[in-house]
Amino acid sequence: MQIRALSVSEVNQYIKRILTGDPILAHIHVKGEISNYNPHSSGHMYFTLKDKSGRISCVMFRSNCERLKFVPGEGMNLICKGYISIYERGGQYQLYVNDMEPAGMGALYMAYQQLKERLEKEGIFDVKHKKPIPYIPKKIAVITSPTGAAVRDIISIILRRFPGAELYIFPVSVQGEIAVPSIIDAIKMCNDFSDIDVAIVGRGGGSIEELWAFNEEEVARAIFNSDIPIVSAVGHETDFTIADFVADLRAATPSAAAELVVPNIIEIKEYMNSLEKRLLYSIDVKTNTLRQRLSLTENNHFFKYPLNPIYEKQQYIDDLVQKLNKSLKTKKEFKEKHLMHIGERLNALSPLSIFSRGYSIVRDENEKIIKSIEQVEKDQVLNIGLIDGKIDCKVIKYAKEARTIV
Amino acid sequence: MSDFNFEEALIRLEEVVNKLENEELSLDESLKIFEEGINLYRLCSKELNEAEKKISLIIQEDGEFKKIPFKHEDE
Numbered sequence: 299m300q301i302r303a304l305s306v307s308e309v310n311q312y313i314k315r316i317l318t319g320d321p322i323l324a325h326i327h328v329k330g331e332i333s334n335y336n337p338h339s340s341g342h343m344y345f346t347l348k349d350k351s352g353r354i355s356c357v358m359f360r361s362n363c364e365r366l367k368f369v370p371g372e373g374m375n376l377i378c379k380g381y382i383s384i385y386e387r388g389g390q391y392q393l394y395v396n397d398m399e400p401a402g403m404g405a406l407y408m409a410y411q412q413l414k415e416r417l418e419k420e421g422i423f424d425v426k427h428k429k430p431i432p433y434i435p436k437k438i439a440v441i442t443s444p445t446g447a448a449v450r451d452i453i454s455i456i457l458r459r460f461p462g463a464e465l466y467i468f469p470v471s472v473q474g475e476i477a478v479p480s481i482i483d484a485i486k487m488c489n490d491f492s493d494i495d496v497a498i499v500g501r502g503g504g505s506i507e508e509l510w511a512f513n514e515e516e517v518a519r520a521i522f523n524s525d526i527p528i529v530s531a532v533g534h535e536t537d538f539t540i541a542d543f544v545a546d547l548r549a550a551t552p553s554a555a556a557e558l559v560v561p562n563i564i565e566i567k568e569y570m571n572s573l574e575k576r577l578l579y580s581i582d583v584k585t586n587t588l589r590q591r592l593s594l595t596e597n598n599h600f601f602k603y604p605l606n607p608i609y610e611k612q613q614y615i616d617d618l619v620q621k622l623n624k625s626l627k628t629k630k631e632f633k634e635k636h637l638m639h640i641g642e643r644l645n646a647l648s649p650l651s652i653f654s655r656g657y658s659i660v661r662d663e664n665e666k667i668i669k670s671i672e673q674v675e676k677d678q679v680l681n682i683g684l685i686d687g688k689i690d691c692k693v694i695k696y697a698k699e700a701r702t703i704v
Numbered sequence: 705m706s707d708f709n710f711e712e713a714l715i716r717l718e719e720v721v722n723k724l725e726n727e728e729l730s731l732d733e734s735l736k737i738f739e740e741g742i743n744l745y746r747l748c749s750k751e752l753n754e755a756e757k758k759i760s761l762i763i764q765e766d767g768e769f770k771k772i773p774f775k776h777e778d779e
Contacts, residue, residue, distance in 0.1 A: 433711035439762075461757055463757065464760075465758065465760070466762050466771075467762065469761060563752060570745060570752075573718065577724060577738060580721070580725045588731055
């Protein structure tokens, strides 16, 4: 019996019919790790799913790819949902993927991505919502496990940088079932507590599962709704949680949060001292400049000898007075000379000058001046007036003579 | 604590210093602003030196906050 030879296409079509007719292969979930990941420019995605001992070619068409929430990547563990069929041209069976989801850790990652995308769209990561962190917070809340290394690091760094800080530790569970409600409660509590200036929310490093509470939407919203600025401090530098995106400030680690929250007091003091120095220096410069300008004007002749013009005037007055005195004196001397001259003339005319030459005047009892011998008789009492006194005398003898000159 | 805001005071102090350094002010204005600067400096220094270290653990019981002194390992 001769078997009819089938064409290649017929074989492929036959196999295809068998494969697609199988109820298991028509709706299949295949778990494996992506390799040879090759997103094509057409929008279709070609890759291989593999496990320890086998591999299977996969294709995901564009329409399905577009519905994916996450971008698959090399090495990612996936659960792919689809059916098995044959690519007739290549004679190769493959998994036609309708949908996929990350397996294990991948599922959390996807959830994280989804939440992040949703919250981002909602705008709660926007910079405009970020509250400023006070430069020097007086009261600092630390929302974390009271027993971990994180709280220890935060406390010692804050106290080293700013020894006067007031720290309020709000103890929470940072992992496990009660982590989410306990973190939310603590955020609300520290908002109700008096005058907290800033809160650090976080924990030390751990696996993505251990950090998971900080990727939960409720925690993100509690952080968003906090009136107190919140600094997130979750895990290590490479861990980015939803809490980090929504927090007012993301610190890479709890230690970094402590550094961000308080300034270094030594640096501030140095800075303040430099400001004080500048203040003192510039007022010094200013007053010195003014002093110099002042001394310039002081050295100006007019300011140096301000009384000189007055002195000059006084000198002029003195001159005038002197001249006046001089002319007065001259006038007086002239008058005196004149007076003396007149006096001399007067003196020459005075009868007294005759007395001083030895002449005297003779009067009778009636004070009548005797000018002639005719006026006297014997025993008559006569009075002789001399220059310095008078003599009463009696006529003893008298004789008429021709003009007598003594 | 009062309404004193350290950061604002520090910013104002910087402004004062810059103004004094860069602007042509009258002696009167200079002295006035210098005095303000020195006062700000004193207030800031006081603020820095007055803060008082405290570490407390806060828990809530029956709606009441409770402060428990927190023993820090470095102490």
